[in-house]
Amino acid sequence: MDSNSPQPESTPVAPSSDPLTNQFTSLNDLAHELTSLQDLANRGSWLSILDKVNRARSLSLLNTPHDHLTYLAYIVLSLTKLRRFQEAQTELDSLDDFNSHHYRYETYPKIYHNRSGSMVPFSLRWLHALLPIKLGNRQEGLDRFYLLLDFVREKLNRNGNDESVKVWRKREVFVVNHIINQHLSNKEFSVCLDLINALISRGNSDPVLLSKLGYVQMQIGDLDGANVSFGKVEKMASESVENESGLRNLASRNKALVYLVGKDYLSAVREYDECIERDAMDFVAINNKAICLMYLRDLSDSIKVLENSLERVPTVALNETLIVNLCSMYELAYVNHSDNKRTLSNWIARVAPDDFDSSLGNTGDKLSKCFKLVRNEVGTMLVSHLRQGNNQMQNIPDEPRRKSRKPLTYSVMEVNIFARSHCGIACMRDFEAKGLDFVYIDKMIPLEATRQLQLSRISVVVKAESRSEEMQVDTSLSPRVTAVKPSKTVAITDQATALAQAGVPVIRLAAGEPDFDTPAVIAEAGINAIREGYTRYTPNAGTQELRVAICQKLKEENGISYKPDEVLVSNGAKQSIYQAILAVCSPGDEVIIPAPFWVSYPEMARLADATPVILPTSISENFLLDSKQLESKLNEKSRLLILCSPSNPTGSVYPKKLLEEIAKIVAKHPRLLVLSDEIYEHIIYAPATHTSFASLPGMWDRTLTVNGFSKAFAMTGWRLGYLAGPKHFVAACNKIQSQLTSGASSISQKAGVAALGLGYAGGEAVSTMVKAFRERRDFLIKSFGEMEGVGISEPLGAFYLFIDFSSYYGAEVEGFGKIEDSDSLCRYLLDQAQVALVPGVAFGDDSCIRISYAASLTTLQAAVERIKKALLPLKSAVPV
Numbered sequence: 001m002d003s004n005s006p007q008p009e010s011t012p013v014a015p016s017s018d019p020l021t022n023q024f025t026s027l028n029d030l031a032h033e034l035t036s037l038q039d040l041a042n043r044g045s046w047l048s049i050l051d052k053v054n055r056a057r058s059l060s061l062l063n064t065p066h067d068h069l070t071y072l073a074y075i076v077l078s079l080t081k082l083r084r085f086q087e088a089q090t091e092l093d094s095l096d097d098f099n100s101h102h103y104r105y106e107t108y109p110k111i112y113h114n115r116s117g118s119m120v121p122f123s124l125r126w127l128h129a130l131l132p133i134k135l136g137n138r139q140e141g142l143d144r145f146y147l148l149l150d151f152v153r154e155k156l157n158r159n160g161n162d163e164s165v166k167v168w169r170k171r172e173v174f175v176v177n178h179i180i181n182q183h184l185s186n187k188e189f190s191v192c193l194d195l196i197n198a199l200i201s202r203g204n205s206d207p208v209l210l211s212k213l214g215y216v217q218m219q220i221g222d223l224d225g226a227n228v229s230f231g232k233v234e235k236m237a238s239e240s241v242e243n244e245s246g247l248r249n250l251a252s253r254n255k256a257l258v259y260l261v262g263k264d265y266l267s268a269v270r271e272y273d274e275c276i277e278r279d280a281m282d283f284v285a286i287n288n289k290a291i292c293l294m295y296l297r298d299l300s301d302s303i304k305v306l307e308n309s310l311e312r313v314p315t316v317a318l319n320e321t322l323i324v325n326l327c328s329m330y331e332l333a334y335v336n337h338s339d340n341k342r343t344l345s346n347w348i349a350r351v352a353p354d355d356f357d358s359s360l361g362n363t364g365d366k367l368s369k370c371f372k373l374v375r376n377e378v379g380t381m382l383v384s385h386l387r388q389g390n391n392q393m394q395n396i397p398d399e400p401r402r403k404s405r406k407p408l409t410y411s412v413m414e415v416n417i418f419a420r421s422h423c424g425i426a427c428m429r430d431f432e433a434k435g436l437d438f439v440y441i442d443k444m445i446p447l448e449a450t451r452q453l454q455l456s457r458i459s460v461v462v463k464a465e466s467r468s469e470e471m472q473v474d475t476s477l478s479p480r481v482t483a484v485k486p487s488k489t490v491a492i493t494d495q496a497t498a499l500a501q502a503g504v505p506v507i508r509l510a511a512g513e514p515d516f517d518t519p520a521v522i523a524e525a526g527i528n529a530i531r532e533g534y535t536r537y538t539p540n541a542g543t544q545e546l547r548v549a550i551c552q553k554l555k556e557e558n559g560i561s562y563k564p565d566e567v568l569v570s571n572g573a574k575q576s577i578y579q580a581i582l583a584v585c586s587p588g589d590e591v592i593i594p595a596p597f598w599v600s601y602p603e604m605a606r607l608a609d610a611t612p613v614i615l616p617t618s619i620s621e622n623f624l625l626d627s628k629q630l631e632s633k634l635n636e637k638s639r640l641l642i643l644c645s646p647s648n649p650t651g652s653v654y655p656k657k658l659l660e661e662i663a664k665i666v667a668k669h670p671r672l673l674v675l676s677d678e679i680y681e682h683i684i685y686a687p688a689t690h691t692s693f694a695s696l697p698g699m700w701d702r703t704l705t706v707n708g709f710s711k712a713f714a715m716t717g718w719r720l721g722y723l724a725g726p727k728h729f730v731a732a733c734n735k736i737q738s739q740l741t742s743g744a745s746s747i748s749q750k751a752g753v754a755a756l757g758l759g760y761a762g763g764e765a766v767s768t769m770v771k772a773f774r775e776r777r778d779f780l781i782k783s784f785g786e787m788e789g790v791g792i793s794e795p796l797g798a799f800y801l802f803i804d805f806s807s808y809y810g811a812e813v814e815g816f817g818k819i820e821d822s823d824s825l826c827r828y829l830l831d832q833a834q835v836a837l838v839p840g841v842a843f844g845d846d847s848c849i850r851i852s853y854a855a856s857l858t859t860l861q862a863a864v865e866r867i868k869k870a871l872l873p874l875k876s877a878v879p880v
């Protein structure tokens with residue numbers, strides 16, 4: 001821990017990633033039980049370290065100034081590792097300036113014979129620079145790292161050929177690496193290169209430094225330079241006399257990185273396998289291997305790698321990146337991951353248990369009494385007495401705040417549960433007044449309170465939580481949750497976004513979101529609402545202004561008349577649909593849904609304890625519902641028919657004649673209602689026209705019309721939709737909404753009024769978007785129409801193409817596996833073409849894939865080129 005003394009040959013050097021474990025004198029010569037603390041740090045048992053340090057402090061086991069600094073370094077590091085950054089900073093704030101004479105050996109000649117220089121551990125200086133960054137103050141942290149670099153270089157210049165030079169050179173590289181990481185996060189590559197080259201020019205050819213140089217060179221596109229830098233590291237590894245596994249792994253990881261850039265994932269995996277074989281705790285290799293496997297096959301292999309590493313080497317669970325990646329992969333794999341996450345918690349608990357340390361067991365025998373902070377049922381602060389040899393605690397009268405004169409008795413476990421209260425500074429006076437010299441408190445007590453006790457010369461023992469005493473929580477979920485599938489479109493969109501953020505050039509054609517900005521007039525209305533203070537709750541059903549505008553719109557454009565109390569404004573059309581299903585469906589009712597369908601329809605029915613009944617349609621019939629098939633499926637349980645025109649995902653538009661046939665069938669079934677989802681009504685291509693189902697004879701009383709602003713007005717993030725229908729149904733939905741979300745955003749509603757004021761069918765703003773959508777649609781139809789074995793139904797609305805790619809199923813692809821269905825084909829295209837699409841199975845038709853053309857024509861052209869290139873070798877691989 002000493003910042004000046006040389007490293008003896010007998011003491012192994014710990015990894016440079018954690019300077020706290022770099023020891024430069026005999027451990028037990030410097031501090032009490034320091035060897036056990038280092039062992040706990042190596043195992044990542046940070047909570048146990050906090051317990052030991054607190055006990056050492058309270059029981060006056062720290063006898064020298066250096067002891068205090070050494071233990072402080074451990075406690076600050078532990079708090080940092082536990083992400084309790086503010087507490088760590090508070091601990092550091094208790095120190096004087098590092099250059100103070102209080103922290104120099106020569107100030108204490110009787111304690112430190114023949115020693116001079118600073119006794120501040122290098123790890124404390126490092127943490128002092130790191131914490132501002134962790135707390136969000138990057139510039140202050142960066143300034144401190146540069147000061148630390150100056151300090152290290154001053155030591156190098158002063159020590160000359162001293163035997164500690166090697167140690168300080170390693171520290172120089174360590175600090176520079178931290179500085180480089182900060183500049184890399186801001187893509188300040190030239191600064192990084194200057195720092196690295198300056199070190200190399202002074203003869204510091206550290207392999208970590210050269211590896212970092214290669215990484216920066218790759219970032220700026222200098223692949224030749226990166227290969228040269230990585231080659232030097234590989235040569236060092238091959239010539240190393242000690243054949244150190246860490247150096248060899250560094251060289252292998254560099255090679256794997258080159259393979260990754262070239263998308264040679266199999267070769268990268270082989271390199272990472274070698275790293276893991278040499279060092280089972282190589283977190284970088286484990287994480288990156290999992291990511292490579294995700295690119296190569298599917299998430300199941302990636303998850304197995306991370307899970308197996310946890311089983312094989314439990315301490316891997318302490319690596320934050322690995323755990324975050326594993327949880328993210330559980331999310332992307334669409335699995336019920338609550339049990340998995342609980343298992344992760346158990347792994348971490350097994351590796352770093354926060355048990356009450358047995359070393360404190362005899363302490364109670366030496367004390368005549370032990371006091372604990374407790375809070376009673378009404379919140380009064382009480383002081384409790386633990387009788388020696390007795391497992392019961394009794395309240396000691398603490399007038400005048402104590403409410404009851406009768407002492408209350410709690411079991412030890414009950415007291416532990418009650419002892420979660422924060423101790424105020426004021427209660428310290430009570431301890432002093434009673435002449436107490438020892439207090440036994442729960443570890444949840446704030447740091448400031450513990451400090452006050454210590455300043456009052458009251459010894460403090462902090463008890464850690466025992467996991468064996470924790471109440472077991474029932475983590476079971478409702479059957480509704482297990483019956484519902486996650487939204488595939490949302491999951492794939494999130495996966496594509498994550499890949500893009502990781503630097504993979506993914507073209508995202510999965511989301512149903514226009515790529516246009518919200519028209520300026522609409523946006524300005526929202527901005528003005530904020531400026532004018534229109535930011536309070538609105539009526540649950542929506543503002544009168546907006547509902548009147550909706551009624552006018554529906555009458556003029558759709559030919560259906562409503563009063564404002566027959567309209568309910570919600571947080572998006574999705575909420576409107578779900579509330580409608582909840583309002584009209586009882587358990588056992590059937591919801592009729594033509595397939596392909598929007599992914600959420602069946603799941604919403606299940607959430608309402610209704611039964612989705614799927615009616616398949618065919619591409620040869622343009623994915624339109626067969627009225628005869630509908631009639632054959634209706635019975636006394638049929639409660640709701642969901643129609644979506646224009647359709648998501650097919651883009652099909654129901655002609656008026658077919659809707660009239662369906663209306664006649666509906667009229668024969670008194671219980672049957674129709675939910676008409678018309679969110680894409682304005683995105684329609686001539687000669688097709690839109691017909692609202694409620695406008696058909698006899699259907700006004702039977703129809704719940706859902707619409708919104710997201711698609712036509714490019715307002716997806718504004719979350720604004722509405723439901724119109726007979727008053728008693730709308731009132732029921734209004735009641736549900738009042739208990740779920742209440743009214744929609746006041747700002748969005750003002751913007752909605754502006755949107756409806758743009759003119760018939762959205763005016764020029766919408767027609768311009770529709771014109772662009774049509775151009776994109778025509779391009780895609782022509783491009784995919786040229787491909788053999790591809791089935792296309794020309795969409796007449798929305799902005800989706802639902803293409804039959806089933807002729808490619810059955811193909812075996814080397815390095816990927818067999819393409820069996822729409823899901824595996826989409827994964828293949830994401831891996832090989834870096835294009836994100838949605839498998840048709842999510843919409844109820846596994847033969848197709850949905851392509852959203854809510855992207856620029858240039859983007860679509862690039863996507864088509866990638867898809868064709870990736871599909872080309874598959875045709876020959878399909879078995880005949």
